[in-house]
Amino acid sequence: MEIKIIPTEKTTEVFKPTVGEKMNDIISRFELFLDQDEIDNLITETYHILSNCTNPKLLQEQDTTHLSVGYVQSGKTMSFTALTALSADNGYRIIIYLAGTKTNLLSQTTKRLTKDLIKDSSLNNIYKILENPGLAKVSEIRGKMRLSTKPTILITLLKHYKYVNELAEIFKSRIIQQELGKQGVLIIDDEADQASLNGFSYANSKKASVSDEWDEETDNKESSTYSSILNLRASIPNHSYVQYTATPQGPLLISIMDLLSPKSHTILTPGKKYTGGKMFFQDFPDLVISIPDDEVYHYKDNPLTSPPKSLKESLQLYILNVALITNHWNKVKFLSMMIHADRQKDVSRLFHGWVEELISRWATILNLEDGDIARIDLDNEFENLYNKETSKFYSEKDNVPNFSEIKPLIADAINDSQLYLIISETDATREVDWDSASSHILVGADMLNRGFTVENLAVTYMPRYTKSKSNADTIQQRCRFFGYKQKYLNACRVYLPTDSIAEYVEYVIHEEEMRNWLKSTESLAKVQQQLILSEKLSPTRKNILPYGIVQAKMKGWHAMNALQYIENNKLVVDDFLKVNNFSLYEPQYDTTDRNHKTVRVDVDKAIDFLTQFKFGNYGDTARKMATIRYLQYLSEKTEYPITNVQFIQMAYEREYRERSFNLLNLKIDQLFSGRSTTGSQVYPSDRGIKGEDTICIQIHKIKLKNHAVHKLVGKIIYTIAIYYPDDFATGYVSAQPEILTFEDDE
Structure with missing residues (x-):
């Protein structure tokens, strides 16, 4: 059978996969129960997903992330089975499946892949499959990689930090490093919105409030799983990470945008039945x-x-x-x-x-x-x-x-x-x-x-x-x-x-x-903002912030830690500084470290800035999301709505300020300069550089330092600090008629 690829407008020019015997084999069996339109959709969408992945034949360090969105119970497994075959045709030697958080889901995925790709196939010895391999399987994996038939190794994995970290250790082992080198690896995250991201309760209905999660540094199941996925990705020099989900809306898509950051996306078409x-x-x-x-x-x-x-x-x-x-x-x-x-x-x-x-x-x-x-x-x-x-x-x-x-x-x-x-x-x-x-x-x-x-x-x-x-x-x-x-x-x-x-x-x-938005734009950041602001998407509305969050965490100063996505944030801030007319913040003080500039921008522009500015940790991502909703609420309330947000460019005359940071939690030790006296002037500290009539966002440009050797030492980054006037929190609480929480069945 000859398969014709129907290119889409989104198809990248960087990597153009070719269809081989493995894709032909799986499609020939899918034809038994799919009509031609359904086959064409499957081929086109599979091609689109893989064309947005890294080219595995370019033996160099590279990685990317792609988001695939389907419906519940609509055939996502068929999609990633076809993706497996096309990936194998194009040089991916190992394919990893994060197959759910329960053993029944892991077993279900292993059996489905075994049936569709191995037992029912007319081809021999083209795949080898392992389930939850531990370090004891290192030699077996090496042996399979050395087979003259060059099979594609399929690894199904329970989405739990223990097993994900164990697999990361396998890839870090000298045996596998020598054998794999910089050959391509594909990671498929099934139900990518579950456990991979759920560090706070906007994505977890079983918790009543996000307040316990914002400053969390402990190894709970969700954050540990997320950390283990990052560990796995870091252990593989050449890989693509493809997220499959039916529920990326609201905070889930927003979390993905910040924490696992897909560069592209595909909308999967369900079958006609x-x-x-x-x-x-x-x-x-x-x-x-x-x-x-x-x-x-x-x-x-x-x-x-x-x-x-x-x-x-x-x-x-x-x-x-x-x-x-x-x-x-x-x-x-x-x-x-x-x-x-x-x-x-x-x-x-x-x-x-x-x-x-x-x-x-x-x-x-x-x-x-x-x-x-x-x-x-x-x-x-x-x-x-x-x-x-x-x-x-x-x-x-x-x-x-x-x-x-x-x-x-x-x-x-x-x-x-x-x-x-x-x-x-x-x-x-x-x-x-x-x-x-x-x-x-x-x-x-x-x-x-x-x-x-x-x-x-x-x-x-x-x-x-x-x-x-x-x-x-x-x-x-x-x-x-x-x-x-x-x-x-x-x-x-x-x-x-x-x-x-x-x-x-x-x-x-x-x-x-949401699906129409995703189909109509290549910009996930644009869709992210639409999801936040849409009145129809109640899970992401600004006025569902629990009182505990507003009372305890949406008051006073909060310094943020943007030690990831450095280049992205540099572009966002540079563009923001360029298009907005900053003026001197009064009073000016005697040193370049204490002289600042300020501008007030419309709430929508502030939301756009926050939408584009990224964080790589749960606490700051949660705060960013909540701040956007809070701004929407404050701008739309009937009595005394805010119309703008104050931005302050800190120490604008200096190339940067130096700040030390903690290697373990990647937090800046002390972002704010303290109170000081110079001549007759008293500098109130950075915390005193603010107004009380609206939300205030300070932009800090700093150079990271630490006595230890670390890849971030010497990096110049932008980060922000946000000030919430206390009166706003009081007004929020008094204006709401009932407490809204996220408890489930309690």
């Missing part, structure tokens, strides 16, 4: 059913003692769908149902018990004689529900059978149902034999979230809700009901609380808007 948020919450909203408020289980606020009516109805509807879709029409071999009640394991056990009791009772009743009263009552329940639902979702051309034809199949659907409780990692790693039964009912919570594939999912019952505004990425990653379900879409139902439905509708709107 994909049914996602737009399908459920816009095109066919009747597929989504509201759970009455008094039936929404909450272990504190509404601890139900018996199964709610909506749960019983959802289960009966599911059983009817199995009877119709699987047993009568034979459209699919099996269907499944997911019940996602609460993150508390005891709640999942409770719902599991209720479902088990209902299934058992119905099986017993359906085994009675037709004339039995209990049998008649249950038959009537099923018949009424069947007639109501089929008349609503099917037309005459569908040739829906009468209930009398379906009735004998209901007992089969019940008796052939497998029930699973999935509340531990052990449960999640135990494989479901989907073909063993016509019906599978899965009960659980967090283990059924991100990455877990529930095959042929038809009915979802999810009363889970949050007390406060949900994080978009969190609610979206619970959408196991998205996927390729066109064949039985009329049988799909999603039961949700009313508030959750509203959140999903809102999410779909801003997801589509």
